[in-house]
Amino acid sequence: MFLSLLDIENLKVYFATRAGIVRAVDGVDLNVGIGEVLGLAGESGSGKTTLGYALMRVLPRNAKLDGRIIFEGRDLLSFSATEFNRVRGREIAMVFQGSMNSLNPVVRVEDQVAEPLILHGGLSEDEAKKRARELLAEVGVSEDKAKSYPHELSGGLKQRVAIAMAISTRPKLLIADEPTTALDVVTQAQILRLISELRDRFGLSVIMISHDLSLLSEVCDRLAIMYAGKIVEVGSKVEVVNTPEHPYTQALLASIPSVERVGVDSPSIPGEPPDPINPPSGCRFMPRCAYARSECKEFNGYLYELSSTHRAACVLVGGKPIERVPR
Amino acid sequence: MSEYLVSGVKLTKHFESRRSPIEFLTGRRPPPIRAVDGVNIEIQRGEILALVGESGSGKTTLGRLLLLLEKPTSGEVWFDGQRIDNVGSRTLRAYRRRMQMIYQDPYGSLNPKLRVSEIVSEPLRVNGIEVKKDRLAEYLAVSGLRPPEKFLDRYPHELSGGQRQRVAIARAMILEPEFVVADEPVSMLDVSLRSEILGVIKRFNQMLKTSFLLITHDLAVAAQVSSRIMVMYLGRVVEEGDTLGVLRRPKHPYTQTLLSVVPRLGGSLPKTLPKGEIPSAKNIPSGCRFHTRCAYALPVCSTDEPELRLVDGSHVSCHFAEQILSGSTKQSTS
Numbered sequence: 001m002f003l004s005l006l007d008i009e010n011l012k013v014y015f016a017t018r019a020g021i022v023r024a025v026d027g028v029d030l031n032v033g034i035g036e037v038l039g040l041a042g043e044s045g046s047g048k049t050t051l052g053y054a055l056m057r058v059l060p061r062n063a064k065l066d067g068r069i070i071f072e073g074r075d076l077l078s079f080s081a082t083e084f085n086r087v088r089g090r091e092i093a094m095v096f097q098g099s100m101n102s103l104n105p106v107v108r109v110e111d112q113v114a115e116p117l118i119l120h121g122g123l124s125e126d127e128a129k130k131r132a133r134e135l136l137a138e139v140g141v142s143e144d145k146a147k148s149y150p151h152e153l154s155g156g157l158k159q160r161v162a163i164a165m166a167i168s169t170r171p172k173l174l175i176a177d178e179p180t181t182a183l184d185v186v187t188q189a190q191i192l193r194l195i196s197e198l199r200d201r202f203g204l205s206v207i208m209i210s211h212d213l214s215l216l217s218e219v220c221d222r223l224a225i226m227y228a229g230k231i232v233e234v235g236s237k238v239e240v241v242n243t244p245e246h247p248y249t250q251a252l253l254a255s256i257p258s259v260e261r262v263g264v265d266s267p268s269i270p271g272e273p274p275d276p277i278n279p280p281s282g283c284r285f286m287p288r289c290a291y292a293r294s295e296c297k298e299f300n301g302y303l304y305e306l307s308s309t310h311r312a313a314c315v316l317v318g319g320k321p322i323e324r325v326p327r
Numbered sequence: 328m329s330e331y332l333v334s335g336v337k338l339t340k341h342f343e344s345r346r347s348p349i350e351f352l353t354g355r356r357p358p359p360i361r362a363v364d365g366v367n368i369e370i371q372r373g374e375i376l377a378l379v380g381e382s383g384s385g386k387t388t389l390g391r392l393l394l395l396l397e398k399p400t401s402g403e404v405w406f407d408g409q410r411i412d413n414v415g416s417r418t419l420r421a422y423r424r425r426m427q428m429i430y431q432d433p434y435g436s437l438n439p440k441l442r443v444s445e446i447v448s449e450p451l452r453v454n455g456i457e458v459k460k461d462r463l464a465e466y467l468a469v470s471g472l473r474p475p476e477k478f479l480d481r482y483p484h485e486l487s488g489g490q491r492q493r494v495a496i497a498r499a500m501i502l503e504p505e506f507v508v509a510d511e512p513v514s515m516l517d518v519s520l521r522s523e524i525l526g527v528i529k530r531f532n533q534m535l536k537t538s539f540l541l542i543t544h545d546l547a548v549a550a551q552v553s554s555r556i557m558v559m560y561l562g563r564v565v566e567e568g569d570t571l572g573v574l575r576r577p578k579h580p581y582t583q584t585l586l587s588v589v590p591r592l593g594g595s596l597p598k599t600l601p602k603g604e605i606p607s608a609k610n611i612p613s614g615c616r617f618h619t620r621c622a623y624a625l626p627v628c629s630t631d632e633p634e635l636r637l638v639d640g641s642h643v644s645c646h647f648a649e650q651i652l653s654g655s656t657k658q659s660t661s
Contacts, residue, residue, distance in 0.1 A: 043517050044488065154604055155382075184381045184544050186601055189588040193596050211517040214590040241593040255519040257547040259589050262571050265529070265551060266522035272487075 005205045006032040006055075006173060011067035013047070013054050020277040024050040026229035027067075027301065032173065037199055037206040039216030039237075041252070042226035045273050048209045049097065051226070052175045055207075056094050057084050072172070089120070093171035097178040100158035103150040109161045110136060110146040117168060135164040139194060156187035160194065167198060174198070177209045192219045214256050217241050222309070225249045228274050228284040230301055235310035245312035248285045283315070291316060331405070332538050333393055333426075333506050334369040338402035340388050344609055360608045362388040364562035365402070370506065373536040375529070377549035377570070379585065380559035383605045386542045389559070390508040393540065394426050395419060406506070424454050427499040429528075431511035433491035437483040443467070444479040447498045454502065462501070469534065470497040470527050489520040493527060500531045510542045525552045546589050550574055558582045561608060561616040568641025578643040578652055580621045599658065615646070622658035623651055 013025035025047045032038050042048045053059050055069060057076075069076040076087060096102070104112055113132035117123045123131060136146045139160040150158055159179060166174060176195060180188040196219050198204050210216050216223060223240040225233040225248065233246040244250045251269045258266070271288040274280055280287055282297040289296070295315045303311035341359035350357050363385045370376050370393075378386045391397040393404060395412060404412040411422055427450075430436040437446055447466060448458040460479075467475035470493040483491055492512060499507055509528060513521040529552050531537055543549055549556050549570065556573040558566040558581065566579040577583045587597040601620040606612055612619045618628035625647070633644040639652060650656040 043519055156604060185546075185585060185588045185590075186381055187604065188590075189596055189600055193600060196596070211519070212590065213518065214592045214594075217593050218590050218596050237593065252519055253592065255522055256592065257518070257522050257525070257545075257551050258592070259547045259550045259574055259586065260591075262550045262574060263552075265526045268523035268526075269519060 003034045007070040009068040035203040039220030039223045046226045047229040093166040094175040099162040139164045233312040239310040331369040336403040375539040377553035384559040385562040426506040427504040429509040466497040578648045
């Protein structure tokens with residue numbers, strides 16, 4: 001029933017810096033099904049964007065990649081740079097964070113959408129323009145707006161243009177990195193609706209990256225929670241939101257301000273995320289965890305199975321059940 | 328003495344827009360951008376009033392008008408019983424230190440060349456007040472930078488976004504202002520940090536009895552700390568009432584829309600989203616400004632502009648607030 005499009009196995013992305021090795025992504029296992037929207041949530045610095053970059057292979061020179069990225073049965077990490085050029089942007093596309101602000105200010109948006117179709121799609125100029133207008137219409141940019149320059153468009157429309165460019169090659173996987181930050185709540189909902197519609201219409205698989213778990217929970221089928229370079233919990237939306245098992249997921253969910261809680265402060269997560277150069281041994285959340293105990297120091301980060309879809313990497317979950325007493 | 332610390336009376340701000348080439352040739356004047364269009368606002372001593380709306384609703388301009396960072400086109404600004412929009416700049420300066428602003432972007436609002444101690448003490452130095460290290464440390468600690476000694480000598484680039492915003496808040500509060508405009512203070516921060524930073528604002532509100540105008544597009548932010556909510560749309564106030572009343576029983580269709588799109592854990596996207604985007608403030612729709620996007624709009628809405636009136640404890644500007652509230656009016660399905 002679950003046809004996998006992408007299987008990430010023990011993926012590691014390390015950066016060699018003067019201060020030491022930054023373990024931005026440190027042994028991630030994750031899969032994405034065909035036509036599925038997977039939400040990847042975590043705080044700033046958790047490695048979620050780096051994971052997206054690794055899938056697109058747009059990493060700086062000091063990055064070291066290890067593990068396997070199986071996409072439709074092919075191990076993408078074994079591809080040479082030239083071979084990967086045929087995958088990047090064509091089969092896997094990404095809407096980068098802030099890409100709506102990276103549009104060329106002196107080119108009409110329809111011409112910008114047409115440009116890659118001429119360069120990479122081999123279309124003639126007229127065909128490309130026609131196709132660009134179709135693509136823009138698909139994402140809700142009307143024909144008169146398509147002739148605009150970026151500064152004449154609102155943030156929401158610019159984001160639609162960025163999405164049109166990403167899907168212009170009909171990719172199988174779309175990575176959307178914080179596609180709605182800096183947008184208003186109304187526009188945010190409209191963009192999320194658009195992404196779900198694209199999935200429904202084209203069977204597109206989507207990895208949606210955000211720090212906003214409530215937003216992800218509205219559009220994603222499954223949620224993966226990332227902390228300090230590792231996935232700490234993954235499950236269906238209902239499992240993660242209603243029965244979170246990892247203490248970090250629980251804390252993250254509790255910290256979100258809600259319109260239902262009038263006049264109440266949401267409890268914050270104490271402390272700061274760990275230093276990615278010297279992460280604590282064992283469970284990386286242990287220094288901030290209310291349930292920390294001595295076994296946590298030895299914990300290997302294994303994701304224990306809670307159901308066929310739900311997994312969490314916490315000693316309290318695996319093995320024998322342990323009574324939970326907050327520290 | 329009035330019970331209000333700050334008030335704006337029929338505040339209006341029109342910005343002139345640049346002429347297009349055609350307007351230049353024909354000598355026609357372009358329509359002004361009506362950012363704020365006749366708003367009455369009162370902020371009580373020690374309260375946190377949330378000003379809510381989309382970008383383009385005029386909420387930031389209204390905040391800047393109250394601080395007189397922007398000169399009103401017409402209308403009055405009152406502070407502590409004095410009208411201050413028509414006083415000279417020397418008189419105004421005495422008021423300046425009694426009001427402050429907290430900005431949205433903690434990456435752009437701190438001088439990268441100054442240490443935290445210099446940033447937070449600058450308002451004191453500018454006003455000729457002796458800088459005491461204890462005071463700096465206290466304000467950093469209340470802002471949640473603990474232990475403060477660890478942060479005094481740091482530069483902004485060594486701090487996370489949340490830590491920077493705490494520094495910006497400490498800087499705004501160190502003069503013990505009576506009125507602070509906080510313009511989207513948490514919208515650039517991780518969701519998991521927002522509640523904590525809002526908690527800092529609440530702490531200062533209680534400690535110094537400072538009044539806050541909290542500008543936000545996110546009703547969840549308003550829910551946590553405000554006592555009253557004012558909703559703006561295209562330069563006008565469409566609804567105003569106490570926080571619980573506005574959130575539990577929103578009367579204006581626009582408020583209902585804003586509430587319906589707030590992401591909820593485990594929720595789903597609302598079935599009906601408002602049509603299109605907020606119109607340009609250069610070209611404001613006739614009648615009710617929201618009628619072009621309103622699901623309940625009837626012919627009268629495009630001709631008569633509704634006045635703010637009291638409905639079920641809130642002030643609402645909608646012709647059909649009662650009917651919508653009682654459910655006797657249906658949304659058009661188109």
